[in-house]
Amino acid sequence: MRRALALCLLALSCSGEVRDGTAVELGASLAANPRVTRSQYNPFACLTCHAVRPGGDRALPGAPLQGAARRPSFWGGEVTHLREAVQRCWVDFMRGDARDLDARDGQAISAWLESLAPAGSTEGTAPVPRTWSRTIRDPGATGDPAQGRVAWQRACAYCHGALDTGAGRLAEFVSVLPAATLAEHCDDDIAVAGYTDRQAYIRGIIAEKTRHGSFLGYAGAMPPFAVEALSDDDLRHIASLFRCP
Amino acid sequence: MNPPNALRALALTAALAAGCADDSVRYPTSLDAGWQPPRSSRWAQPDGGAAGYAYVSNSLMNSVSILDLAARRTVTTIPVGVVPLAENGPHHLAVSVRDNALYMPLSFPPPSVPSGPHAAHGSSTRPGVLIKRALDDFRLLGRVDIDANPGEMLLSPDGRRAFVSHFDLRRAQAHPNDRAMQRSNLVVINTRTMEREFTVPLCVAAHGMAVAPDGNTVYAACYGEDALAVVSLAGARPEVTLVPIRGELAPNPTSPTYGPYAITAAPDGSTVWVGCSPPNASAGSRGLFIAFDTATRRFDAARTTTTLQGTPFFGAYSADGNSLVVPLQGRDAVVRLTAAAPLRVMEQRAMSADDCVLPHVISRGPDGLFYLVCEGRHDRIREEPGTVLALHPDTLDVVARYPVGEYPDAIVFSEAPR
Secondary structure, eight states, X not given: OHHHXXXXXXXXXHHXXXXXXXXXXXXXXXXXXXXXXXXXXXXXXXXXXXXXXXXXXXXXXXXXXXXXXXXXXXXXXXXXXXXXXXHHIIIIITOOOGGGGGSHHHHHHHHHHHHTSOTTOOTTOSOOOOOOOSSOOOOOSOOOHHHHHHHHHHHTHHHHOSTTTOTTOSSXXXXXXXXXXXXXXXXXXXXXXXXXXXXXXXXXXXXXXXXXXXXXXXXXXXOOOOTTTSOXXXXXXXXXXXXXX | OOHHHHHHHHHHHHHXXXXXXXXXXXXXXXXXXXXXXXXXXXXXXXTTTTTTEEEEEETTTTEEEEEETTTTEEEEEEEOOOSTTSOOOBXXXXXXXXXXXXXXXXXXXXXXXOSSTTGGGOOOOOEEEEEEEETTTOOEEEEEEEEESEEEEEEOTTSSEEEEEEOOHHHHHHOTXXXXXXXXXXXXXXXXXXXXXXXXXXXXXXXXXXXXXXXXEEEEEEGGGTEEEEEEOSSSSOEEEEEESSSSOOSSTTSOSSOEEEEEEOTTSSEEEEEEOOTTOOTTOOOOEEEEETTTTEEEEEEEESOOSSEEOBOEEOXXXXXXXXXXXXXXXXXXXXXXXXXXXXXXXXXXXXXXXXXXXXXXXXXXXXXXXXXOOBXXXXXXXXXXXEEOTTTOOEEEEEEEXXXXXXXXXXXXXX
């Protein structure tokens, strides 16, 4: 992968279109720009879900990007190539065309990621643990709404905006919660899913959407939060904010 | 997945879709405790190329294990899935060293329990994907959608085409009165462009396949029709002929009498052996094992048996072509049979649970040894990693043992057998 990235940089340099240093700068700006994938339905930039370095107040589904270019694996060990890991985000969340990753903008993002993993530094180069349980259970009725609101601010508000109003959400088409979920699911035939308690069912829906994102039978473009990114306790508190009338 | 297990899984899925979710039914991996996919170091092919390696698909781990045959050790395990979080279901695989490529169909099996309340509303039949990865570092080179429930996949002798059968039992059940709709497709992929070249309606629940040495004929076991499909690729369009194993095609494709499933082909292309897995088989049942003469295009009554001690799966010929070795399930064993008529059991070696659980496929390696893929236990009670055993070609004694991942399904080599 390092060879491939180096080749990308070389190609950029030799083309005369973008010089080496400019590629990194361009990549840095593109990483913060949702329009990079050219999809009108994409509200995400790389930095929506990833921090450059560990730390910070937000609970982010993506791993920090520093050192990523030299990590041996990604997505909790599901992927061993950076290009493939990036493609998952690019296509599954950002609604992009994978072929664009081989064009100028994609190469610039590669160059920027490479710049975050300079030779000689081992910072951020270890695999980042990510665990997604495939089977979802009701997180339980013991969540605390007050703590749920705090967790909401850390994990959900950046995309979904303010609780109840959606004020400040990432895009108009991002769901306003909890109203959208309750409107969609409070009338479900819960027996189909093996539930007898409607509130438990709704908590299960929230847990499923949070842990699986747009995968494993749920549509949309939301990234999945692994347990390392959002604890079971925080999830339980967030789920307490969703109650059917 | 063998046919009885597949039918059980299908029945279970249907029951769940009807609202009979049972919390005691466990997803067929260790995911309830949190999935731990293989965390391997990045595979870098040593100088000297891919000589002397074997590649084993781990169908419950989204991965491929790489065996160093000279060093007699498992080198590493590499993830190969392309769909995040999901059971990707890599079953069969093929490699082309010349093209530096590994090909795998991903089957995306339906989960045996819903992954959450929302997914319980109904899971669609997901199309499979044929992926192409570089043999030297496993980077993704290409992918193409195929049909749901891909079965076996083979390359043409020149490597330019990939053939994928589809063991689509759900399709057979969904169209009970329409034989044409019950039939799955043979998908022919151009391996250079990774695009479909042909989509050929084949037969109900096709699985094991063989390709003639000239690449112009493909044979497929038709589980639901009690037949062998012979596909001619010599003309402008593929032509399919179904040859019933006995008498006529199965009247009820969802409950065939014989259930032809596995194929073992003679290296010279003269014979295609069909191993049957009757759907109503129980432990110790005996499946039909029968030879098909490719010259006469008829089954050979002098080379048939129903007296094997287990269900015959995917076998391999000896180096001299005089015998073949076949794994049996039910009573787990390996049997050596004469290749010529009259068919005779030369030797049978029972496999203890310590040696090999559920022997699935035998392939002759470049070093002349037979390599036996043992699935390992993967039922609702427990799941254990599988094993690959290297067997002495003359004695069938175990000469090496390779640990692999959960539910290994197929093995291929970087060099041709000798």
